[in-house]
Amino acid sequence: LGGVDDVATFGKAALVGTEGELEHAGALIHTPYFGNIVRELLEGTSVLxxxxxxxxxxxxxxxxxxxxxxxxxxxxxxxxxxxxxDAPREDEICVVVAASDGPRPFPRLGDRRTDAPITSEILKGKLT
Structure with a gap:
């Protein structure tokens, strides 16, 4: 992607083989030992x-x-x-970190920080 300054997004995955336990996969990626280090290396602050x-x-x-x-x-x-x-084999765990260098190709979704307030009143036909 050109280096840490070009990384805009990130995510992670862990898959366990058919003979493994799902909690073992989760134990590898749902800890500060994994997430904090990935965030530090990629200069991120968001939850992965x-x-x-x-x-x-x-x-x-x-x-x-x-x-x-x-x-x-x-x-x-x-x-x-x-x-x-060729992964994960029956007794393996596969861990993946993914990243991109930009937004969606043609973003039009807006931003939660700038959205107008929406409540369940909209379901009753009452707009704010």
């Missing part, structure tokens, strides 16, 4: 969004991404599909 699950070799994993410092920037809400040709 994630995907985890059980899989067989040859699986595709869809990894969610969002902005590394502005989690409310919908322009950067996206996913990337990663094909794991």
């Amino acid at each position: 969004c994630f995907a985890d699950g059980r899989a067989i070799p040859g699986t595709d994993v869809r990894i969610p991404l969002w902005h590394k410092t502005h989690a409310t920037s919908r322009d950067h809400y996206q996913t990337i599909d990663v094909h794991l040709t």
Whole structure:
């Protein structure tokens, strides 16, 4: 991507093979030992969004991404599909970190920080 300054979004995934335990995959990515180091290396502050699950070799994993410092920037809400040709094997755990260098290709989603307030009153036909 050209270096840490060019990384705009990030996400993570962990997949365990059919003979493994899902909690083992989660234990690798849902800890400060993983997340804090990834954030530090990529100069991010957002929580890393994630995907985890059980899989067989040859699986595709869809990894969610969002902005590394502005989690409310919908322009950067996206996913990337990663094909794991030979992982995870039955007794393996596969960990993936993904990143992009920009927002969605044609962003039009707005930003939670600048949205007009919306409440459940809109469901009753009352607009604010």
